Amino acid sequence: MAHVAYDEVLAERVRERLPTAAAKHMFGGVAFLTNGNLTVGVLGDDFLVRLGPEAADDALGRPGVTQFDGPGRPMRGWVVVAGDQLDDPDLDRWIAAASGFVATLPPK
Secondary structure (H helix, E strand, C coil): CCCCCECHHHHHHHHHHCCCCEEEEECCEEEEEECCEEEEEEEECEEEEECCHHHHHHHCCCCCEEEEEECCEEEEEEEEECHHHCCHHHHHHHHHHHHHHHCCCCCC
16 A cells, blocks of 8 residues: 555545645645645645735744745745644634635636
């Protein structure tokens, strides 16, 4: 059996909440794109959230939230939330925040 690089249960929880988002394997996990823009993702046991620079900076003070270090560099505007910090209401809030930010971006 192949090794799974990301939490499939968490990915399914996200998929249920973003049924129209396109799922794409990237960064060793799975990303969910809205209108071609990466919105959220699952990396290992953690949750990647795109919030924009200001909201991401604000989120960094919360428990279990860290800066996302993309391939080779930190990515401002993105945070990683520890998977053990994601009950359903928290997951809903993070997805709503990411979706709200991505809705301000032009489609790709």
